[in-house]
Amino acid sequence: MKTRVLVVAIIVSFVVFLDGAVTNVALPAIKRELGGGLAVQQWVVDGYLITLGSLILLAGSLSDHYGRLRIMRIGLFGFAITSLACALAPTGEFLVGARIVQGAAGALLVPSSLALIIATFPAAEQGKAIGRWTAWTTAAFLAGPALGGLLVDAVSWRLIFGINLLPIAVALWLMRKIDQASEDRVRQQIDFVGAALGVVGLAGPVYALIEQGRYGWTSPLILVPLIVGVASLTTFIWWESRAPNPMMPLSLFAQRNFAWGNLATFFIYAAFAFVGFAMTVFVQEAAGYTALLAGLVQVPSTVIMVVGSSFFGGLSSRYGPRLFMTVGPLVCAAGMLLTLSVTSDAVYWTQLLPGILVLGVGMAITVAPLTAAILGAVDPKRAGIGSAVNNAIARIAGLIAVACTGVIVGSTLDVTGYHRAAIACAAFLIVGGVIAFIGIRNPRKTDAPAAQPAAPATPPAAPAPSAPKTEPAA
Known part of the structure; x- marks a missing residue:
């Protein structure tokens, strides 16, 4: 049963995160067919992230109130319908509208999936389970461009949305044998x-x-x-x-690791989202890469992420998350600065690959410990809303970063624009690492059991966010 739950949680979250990343590589093709320029490209990304980021908090409350499996099923059906609408979009405006609704469906999935892991796995096994969940869901951001590029070049950008139907069907089938009766629920009014x-x-x-x-x-x-x-x-x-029953209980922020971890999450995930958008568009529109080649650019990071996250998640369970959450973002920042050697030719092996490899190592060091630190400060009965807060902060960070593209890089992603984007990403990551060093505290081993129920089930009035993984990556 544990394996089935973990597989379902990974598939469900992977679909949501993949859809957020796979779109980047298709943006030039979408612009050519539907028109609209850089603004439409930004809206195709941010329309999805607006509802995903803002409604994920509400979804966490719904998950705790009505049950994770029930909310997950509703989200899967909604995501399937809106994915089909995106695939058939006749205009840019229709596509943006469908993406907005698709984000709302995606918001129902992420907190439910992670909360299901917390509710199913005992405390001693959660670190490793979250590490695996983190590796595969965060890898979606990196694998997305490769898969999207293949589909765009071989068939059409429309297939990047239609392909969602297959994993959704698999997840729904696997969920049939998961027991829903054992779920803990928190009955309260929805905000x-x-x-x-x-x-x-x-x-x-x-x-x-x-x-x-x-x-x-x-x-x-x-x-x-x-x-x-x-x-x-x-x-x-x-x-x-x-509010008597707030969808974002500020009492969660009373836990130090929850509050500081989510603040670090904001800067770290803003950088992750921005680099995916900027690098993928740059190598196509400025350097002439095909969609497939643009997608393959970050494959090495994907491999490092998948292999390393579980390992570093286990280390953080033994030694505490603070060191990893401090060093990891700084390593990522070094990777971004290495890509400043890129020219208009964007020579992959010498100008991009070294930085991408370092970036992948930094992400593997960072993400699982970040998630575990935040989740460790949440009462298991409030895992849905805790996960939602963390996910919301991660998605909102990416949303704002992509929305700021024009402000940071100008009207086009040429070499100068990319250099500005890389420097901005490095700055975000350095800030995230410094915040983790200042704010995160390693739990004492004798306090291990208390680390789980850190936030009271009935919220009074202080704050504590959750990370993209606790809440999540992703």
Whole structure:
């Protein structure tokens, strides 16, 4: 049963994360067929991330309330339908709309899958299980471009969405034999007001960041969404501190590792998302790589990630996560800086591969310990919402990073633009490593049992986020 649960959790999360990454390599082909320029390319990515990131908190509450398997099934059916809609999109606007709804379906899947692992595996086995989950789900971000490039060059960009139907069918079949009766549930009202404020609060600023190049910062079309979004985010925090059953219980942040781990997550995952977007578009549009070759660029990192995450997850269980969460991002930053030697030819073996290899090692060191540190601060009964908070922060970080593309690189991803992107990614990663060094504390061995139930089941009013893996990568 444990193996089946782990396989289902990996498949479900892999599909969600893969869809977020596989799209990058198809953006030039989508632009050629449907038009729209850089703005449409950003919206195809960020439309998905807006609802994924903002609704994942609500999904965590739904998971705890109604049961992880039930919410997971609803999410899988929704993801299948919206994937088909994306594959058949006749216009850029239709594709963006379908991606927005697809993100909402994806939000139901990630917290449920990780919470299922926490509920199924005993504390002594969770580190290794999370390491495997982390390796495969984070690998989705790296394997996505390779798979997408193959499909784009061999058939069409539309197949990158249609291919989702196969793993979804496999996951639904495997779930038939998983016992739902043993699930722990937390019955409480669902915070729909908080969910609405979160969506508006993210959508407004993201719209402003993406469209400011076209309309200018002083245009009402930019200022109004920006002001409304910021006001909504402020109101969201206020509401969550007073709501009887908040979808993001601020009490979670009272746990040191949960709070500091999620802060580190924001910067680390902003860098991960931004480098995937920037490098994949750059090598195609500036260096002339085919979609397949562009996708293969990061395969070495994928291999290192898959092989190394479980190993470093086990080490962090023995020695604590602080060292790994500090050193890993710094190694990643060094890898990004190595790619600054890239020219318009983008010679892979000498200009990109060395940095990519170092980046992969850094990610393997970082991700599993980060996830384990955050999850270790969450009460198992609140694993759904804890996982959701961490996932939300990771997705929102990527969302904001991609939305800032125009601000960081300008109107096009040429060599100069890529250099700016690489420096920005390195800066994000260094900040993430410093935050981990300052804030993360290794749990004492005698406190191992207490590390699990760190956040009270009934939230009072302090804060503590969760990481992309605890919450998750991914």
